[in-house]
Amino acid sequence: MKKFVKIALLVVLSLSVLSGCKDATATISDKSTVIMTIGKTKITKGDVYDAMCNDDAANIIVTKALALIAEKEVELTDDIKKAAEDIYTNYKEQIEKNKQDFEETIKSYGYESLEAFMDYCTETARSNALTDKYIEDNWNTILEEYAPVKARIISISGVSDDAAAKEKIQSALAEIKDGGDFEAVAAKFSDNKDLGKEALYTRKSSLDYNVLQYLSTVNAPGLSDIITSQKGTTYYIVQVTNINAEQLKDELIKSLKDTNDFVNGIYTHYCEKHNFKIYDIGLYNLIKNNYPAFLVQK
Secondary structure, eight states, X not given: OHHHHHHHHHHHHHHHHHTTBOSSSXXXXXXXXXXXXXXXXXXXXXXXXHHHTSTTHHHHHHHHHHHHHHHHHSOOOHHHHHHHHHHHHHHXXXXXXXXXOHHHHHHHTTOSSHHHHHHHHHHHHHHHTHHHHHHHHTHHHHHHXXXXXXXXXXXXXXXXXXXXXXXXXXXXHHHHHTTOOHHHHHHHHOSSGGGGSOEEEOTTSSSOHHHHHHHHHOOSSEEOOXXXXXXXXXXXXXXXXXXXXXXXXXXXXXXXXXXXXXXHHHHHHHHHHTTOOOOOHHHHHHHHHHOGGGOOOO
């Protein structure tokens, strides 16, 4: 809740405050100007800027940047409105759970009205939808880059005893070809039992290079021959169970959304497209340390 209070108070103000920034260091000519009061407490532009330059500054700036980008990229559809209503309701339930008056609490965070807070929720819903929009707009390219498949894998290391490993992998393959259940055979022979369970893999999965090469070139479900690792120390059997991209779409999207490199790539894409720049060296360094994907300026 503490971070929510800071963002609620500051993120809506950050753009106008920073509009006076110059190269290297920002200055505020009217920093004593009062922009808000809470009871007898006055908040000036200088107060806002000083707060922004402390612990939550990078979060505030990138949050506002995403909101401005999303406003240009994401249409205000019924789905976005519904998502905004859900965000609004979640905050309302959280506040009222603490036996606080919702409207009074929202106003104490700096919003003029419940309508203004709803605008914030809509802004947030649009920002959250950026990833979905990017995936929809670039789906064919993503499919080509990731080439998703479902597969099971048996792995046996030969580091300590190569001859024994070769014998085990050959026995495992023979049992499967004789009609044995792949997962049962994996549980019996594989060094990594979890790999024997069906899972989603892509060209970027953390697997041996030769296994990835097999997965990226397979054109139908089926069973591999014995695959030797790139270093020649481990042996694999791979059973591909599904290569239908449409059937794997939802699972791939969920996986990509949980992948930092993919999500950061989306941020970089939109920041480049919309020419996102930071003019204050202090804020620049904060964002560089915490959100480097947003720094696209030369």
